[in-house]
Amino acid sequence: MxxxxxxxxxxxxxxxxxxxxxxxxxxxxxxxxxxxxxxxxxxxxxxxxxxxxxxxxxxxxxxxxxxxxxxxxxxxxxxxxxxxxxxxxxxxxxxxxxxxxxxxxxxxxxxxxxxxTWHSRFNRGVAKAKELLAAETLVRLTVTWKEDVNRWHPGQEWVWHPGGFGVFDPTINAFSILTEIFPDRLTVAAADLDFPANRHTPIAARLTLADARSPKVDATVEVDWMQRGEQTWSIDVVTESGLALTLTHGGTKLWLGGQLVIDESDTEYPEIYTRFKTLLDEKRSEVDGSPLHLVADAFLIGKRHAVAPFDWDAA
Amino acid sequence: MxxxxxxxxxxxxxxxxxxxxxxxxxxxxxxxxxxxxxxxxxxxxxxxxxxxxxxxxxxxxxxxxxxxxxxxxxxxxxxxxxxxxxxxxxxxxxxxxxxxxxxxxxxxxxxxxxxxTWHSRFNRGVAKAKELLAAETLVRLTVTWKEDVNRWHPGQEWVWHPGGFGVFDPTINAFSILTEIFPDRLTVAAADLDFPANRHTPIAARLTLADARSPKVDATVEVDWMQRGEQTWSIDVVTESGLALTLTHGGTKLWLGGQLVIDESDTEYPEIYTRFKTLLDEKRSEVDGSPLHLVADAFLIGKRHAVAPFDWDAA
Missing domain, CATH: 3.40.50.720 (NAD(P)-binding Rossmann-like Domain)
Structure with a gap:
């Protein structure tokens, strides 16, 4: 072969x-x-x-x-x-x-x-969530993405430079999951961005999303890059039919009505290469910019707030 | 009929x-x-x-x-x-x-x-410029878009609200011309954005563009919303083969090597409806977001500067 x-x-x-x-x-x-x-x-x-x-x-x-x-x-x-x-x-x-x-x-x-590639999309819980939510009307969507920049980007100054995305560097993983589960429907309706007084990119943000398919949805995204202790990467969805679905740990765990139904770590990259083989066999490209578009919109329509200067933890 | x-x-x-x-x-x-x-x-x-x-x-x-x-x-x-x-x-x-x-x-x-629709694209000088530049390697691209917000948006507070675009409201017309003439190749490489201390959107900006087809191009965009007197909407292009092409007055006048070759006002909207008839006859949509993408990129990668507060001219 x-x-x-x-x-x-x-x-x-x-x-x-x-x-x-x-x-x-x-x-x-x-x-x-x-x-x-x-x-x-x-x-x-x-x-x-x-x-x-x-x-x-x-x-x-x-x-x-x-x-x-x-x-x-x-x-x-x-x-x-x-x-x-x-x-x-x-x-x-x-x-x-x-x-x-x-x-x-x-x-x-x-x-x-x-x-x-968007690695977070390849968790099995994401595919299952997409399937379960395809025909649902959203009532509430809550994204909480809180991690410690000191832990994941120690001393990497580029994250604070113009074009470095700031807290949207991790947030784009959440967006890649959202745009996989809900294609062509989520948009940024409003955004508050916190810029440390000594930096060019935001350290935290609060967004309101809109859903073309569910105009009355209460959809919020809260992201923070100064989270100490436990790190949080979760997406909660409640639908009109009463479905309560939660993805935690960046999409590796799926909960339905409080029950853990998928608990699988690290299928992301193997699945990326399985998909790449399919694309190569079928001579087909896959270039989805939609997670990046949501990031750009947050900057485009966001209200800027100056917050306390950011300093790295002492090494 | x-x-x-x-x-x-x-x-x-x-x-x-x-x-x-x-x-x-x-x-x-x-x-x-x-x-x-x-x-x-x-x-x-x-x-x-x-x-x-x-x-x-x-x-x-x-x-x-x-x-x-x-x-x-x-x-x-x-x-x-x-x-x-x-x-x-x-x-x-x-x-x-x-x-x-x-x-x-x-x-x-x-x-x-x-x-x-993007009305500025429908000036005849734009189509001619696109034709002349299709196979050219760019050496220099200079966009100057300077107008007086007091004159074109008197008292319209929404232009200063988050999501109001600020000076990129007029700038997007220049972008709609650029993306028509040079499709799939221009990107925002760097941006400096001037935000009045009392406003949420920029009043002036300086951008550097990159061109996928001409990596060494010197491409700049300078926009200002406090231009008094004569208003300026011009695009200058110099190519490797020595072509010097200028669109002024928002694309209604085309100059080649200093000679005015097209001077036509107000074909924009009649041409828009001619195109709409064609699209309807052919049952074909046309939804190009690329001018908006350049605006979003300016906000996404732009360096923010605080400048003097803005106040409207006394009426």
């Missing part, structure tokens, strides 16, 4: 923790090369300093897996497509809506498959 | 100044009813207070022309589509990216035609 040959670029935390094991576990894929600015070592694979060197001097491969930071990725995608490669992208695909928009037409023009 | 029967909702300045004469001049359309909150009178047409009353008590019609403010329009579009009507929308289609995204799928599901 001929497997798809992959090259992976951007060998950081997410590549090592998730992509390497998911690729190794999937017989449809062979990882044949790495590209990384810093020297790395993985199973004796040949390594190249950048995309040009990989394309020029590396082994033949079918698809490029991009785990580099989102800034500059659109350009890498275009160059890989031009070299005849399919592409899989870590989330978020790009730092801006307009860049995301250029990707699907570029893939179509090149006749290659482009897959912009 | 059977004409398409139109009902127009939102009888304000733009409806009276542009839509009424453009519809009257086009034999493909008959205006048969109006909907307006305030009493209006036009050619003895029947008038209704809102969309429900129009649909319930009004005459039969084929398409709804929406000239209401963008807030709340998505809901009106969905209700009109559900009633079997085609829809034409004034710009900008919606106040948010996510709302704009719900429109095309809604029209497709309803099997009706939806046309989100």
């Amino acid at each position: 001929a497997a798809y040959r992959l090259a992976l670029m951007g060998v950081g935390v997410i590549a090592k923790a998730q992509h390497f094991p998911a690729i190794a576990a999937n017989p449809a894929f062979d990882l044949v090369a790495l590209a990384s600015r810093a020297p790395v070592s993985y199973q004796g694979l040949p390594q190249f300093g950048d995309l040009d060197a990989l394309l020029r001097d590396g082994p033949e491969f079918d698809a490029l897996v991009l785990c580099t930071p989102p800034q500059g990725r659109a350009d890498l995608v275009r160059r890989a497509l031009a070299a005849g490669k399919h592409v899989l992208m870590e989330k978020p695909p790009t730092p801006s809506v307009s860049e995301a928009l250029t990707l699907a037409p570029a893939a179509e023009a090149a006749g290659r498959v482009l897959f912009a | 059977a004409a398409y029967r139109l009902a127009l909702m939102g009888v304000g300045v733009i409806a009276k100044a542009q839509h009424f004469p453009a519809i009257a001049a086009n034999p493909a359309f008959d205006l048969v009813a109006l909907a307006s909150r305030a009493p209006v009178s036009y050619q003895g047409l029947p008038q209704f207070g809102d969309l429900d009353a129009l649909l319930r008590d009004g005459p039969e019609f084929d398409a709804l022309v929406l000239c209401t403010p963008p807030q709340g329009r998505a809901d009106l579009v969905r209700r009109a589509l559900a009633a079997g009507k085609h829809v034409l929308m004034e710009k900008p289609p919606t106040p948010s990216v996510s709302e704009a995204l719900t429109l095309a799928p809604a029209a497709e599901a309803a099997g009706r035609v939806l046309f989100a």
